[in-house]
Amino acid sequence: MRTQVGIIGAGPAGLLLSHLLHLQGIDSIILESRSREEIEGTIRAGVLEQGTVDLLNATGVGARMMKEGHVHHGIELQFNGRRHRIDMHELTGGKKITVYAQHEVIKDLVAARLEAGAKIYFNVKDVSLHQIESSSPIIQFLPENATDYEEVNCDFIAGCDGFHGPSRQAIPANLRVEKQKIYPFGWLGILAKTPQVNPELIYSNHERGFALISTRSPEIQRHYIQVDPKDDIANWSDDRIWSELHARVDMDGWSILDGPIIQKNIVSMRSFVCETMRYGNLFLAGDAAHIVPPTGAKGLNLAAADVQVLAKGLSEYYHSGEEDLLNRYSEICLRRIWKAQRFSYWMTTMLHRNFEHSSFEYNIQLAELDYVTSSQAAATSLAENYVGLPMEIQTNYSIKI
Ligand code: APR
Ligand code: PHB
Numbered sequence: 001m002r003t004q005v006g007i008i009g010a011g012p013a014g015l016l017l018s019h020l021l022h023l024q025g026i027d028s029i030i031l032e033s034r035s036r037e038e039i040e041g042t043i044r045a046g047v048l049e050q051g052t053v054d055l056l057n058a059t060g061v062g063a064r065m066m067k068e069g070h071v072h073h074g075i076e077l078q079f080n081g082r083r084h085r086i087d088m089h090e091l092t093g094g095k096k097i098t099v100y101a102q103h104e105v106i107k108d109l110v111a112a113r114l115e116a117g118a119k120i121y122f123n124v125k126d127v128s129l130h131q132i133e134s135s136s137p138i139i140q141f142l143p144e145n146a147t148d149y150e151e152v153n154c155d156f157i158a159g160c161d162g163f164h165g166p167s168r169q170a171i172p173a174n175l176r177v178e179k180q181k182i183y184p185f186g187w188l189g190i191l192a193k194t195p196q197v198n199p200e201l202i203y204s205n206h207e208r209g210f211a212l213i214s215t216r217s218p219e220i221q222r223h224y225i226q227v228d229p230k231d232d233i234a235n236w237s238d239d240r241i242w243s244e245l246h247a248r249v250d251m252d253g254w255s256i257l258d259g260p261i262i263q264k265n266i267v268s269m270r271s272f273v274c275e276t277m278r279y280g281n282l283f284l285a286g287d288a289a290h291i292v293p294p295t296g297a298k299g300l301n302l303a304a305a306d307v308q309v310l311a312k313g314l315s316e317y318y319h320s321g322e323e324d325l326l327n328r329y330s331e332i333c334l335r336r337i338w339k340a341q342r343f344s345y346w347m348t349t350m351l352h353r354n355f356e357h358s359s360f361e362y363n364i365q366l367a368e369l370d371y372v373t374s375s376q377a378a379a380t381s382l383a384e385n386y387v388g389l390p391m392e393i394q395t396n397y398s399i400k401i
Pocket of ligand 2: 044045046047201212214215222294295296297
């Protein structure tokens with residue numbers, strides 16, 4: 001089979017890229033190793049920057065997000081038994097974030113793509129990339145229930161297959177520089193059937209460890225606690241999780257509400273960047289090229305920013321033969337990625353309890369929190385990063401849907 005852009009991975013990066021290309025008359029095929037049910041059911045993070053929300057709306061896939069997502073104008077930082085609000089809306093000249101789960105974004109994108117007649121192959125196996133230095137790269141794969149391999153012949157391959165996918169590995173090792181930091185922190189995340197307790201997210205630095213109070217709907221809450229990344233979820237009964245959450249976020253006269261936990265898991269945390277994001281006619285986007293720790297809520301938003309640049313570069317190439325933007329893809333994306341890495345690293349180190357640190361370092365952390373919640377300049381810096389820095393490349397989508 002033949003297409004213009006062969007996309008590996010139906011996460012936010014692959015699906016959004018395919019959608020943006022379609023709106024510009026560019027054909028793509030998506031190959032995904034998991035089932036539709038699985039990608040639409042995997043619980044991930046859920047904070048959308050203003051720019052991501054604007055992009056989804058401008059391209060006609062924002063209707064359910066606008067109805068079911070929750071707009072937040074600020075966040076709260078808790079430490080030393082007190083809570084301090086960062087008014088992002090006020091500090092950024094009116095920007096805000098929307099809490100809308102990543103798998104809901106996936107559902108909206110899959111529905112839009114399939115409705116437009118897109119080819120998405122789910123449950124494929126053994127995806128491999130060939131001739132990526134040439135102008136006619138090939139993706140080979142085994143379709144679901146098939147015994148014979150098939151090939152996608154394309155002009156470009158978009159590697160949107162997450163951190164563990166094959167795309168990044170297809171770049172020769174001597175031409176890719178990988179930089180990473182592994183943190184001694186893990187996040188135990190829960191979904192609980194309890195009423196919402198706070199109108200905004202609470203990031204708490206407690207001496208027992210970090211905790212985050214988030215939400216999905218008035219009835220379903222999403223909370224996290226810092227744990228050892230090597231810990232086993234089997235060690236965490238529901239009672240133990242609630243008692244740890246109470247210890248880390250309750251204050252005089254205010255308490256989170258317990259209830260049935262409907263999902264729980266532990267994820268480890270890392271920062272990772274692959275430099276370069278392009279090799280020949282292979283372009284990496286999203287988690288295939290970079291990972292951020294979730295404390296800055298940047299993962300999905302960075303993926304959306306990458307594919308916005310890539311879609312524009314491909315559009316210029318197909319519509320006017322101009323390759324300049326494609327040639328600068330890696331450089332443009334990496335500038336934003338490193339700033340998001342800096343912010344995510346800073347939020348992570350400021351908010352987590354590092355049990356290997358001395359009391360001196362702990363006090364520096366508390367002073368940092370004190371500074372950021374008492375200085376307008378520092379709070380503005382946090383706010384402008386949290387709602388999302390401006391995009392270097394602007395695209396105006398005028399859609400006909
Ligand atoms: N063949 C085909 N598909 C693959 C393969 C493979 N060999 N390996 C992985 N995939 C698929 C995965 O099943 C997944 O659906 O690629 C997709 C990658 O999606 P994500 O991991 O969600 O990555 P991305 O689209 O870059 O989105 C980044 O998602 O993981 C979160 O926190 C992350 O919010 C960030 C966002
Ligand atoms: C979430 O709601 O899942 C969430 C919110 C904020 C974060 C990370 C995750 O920083």
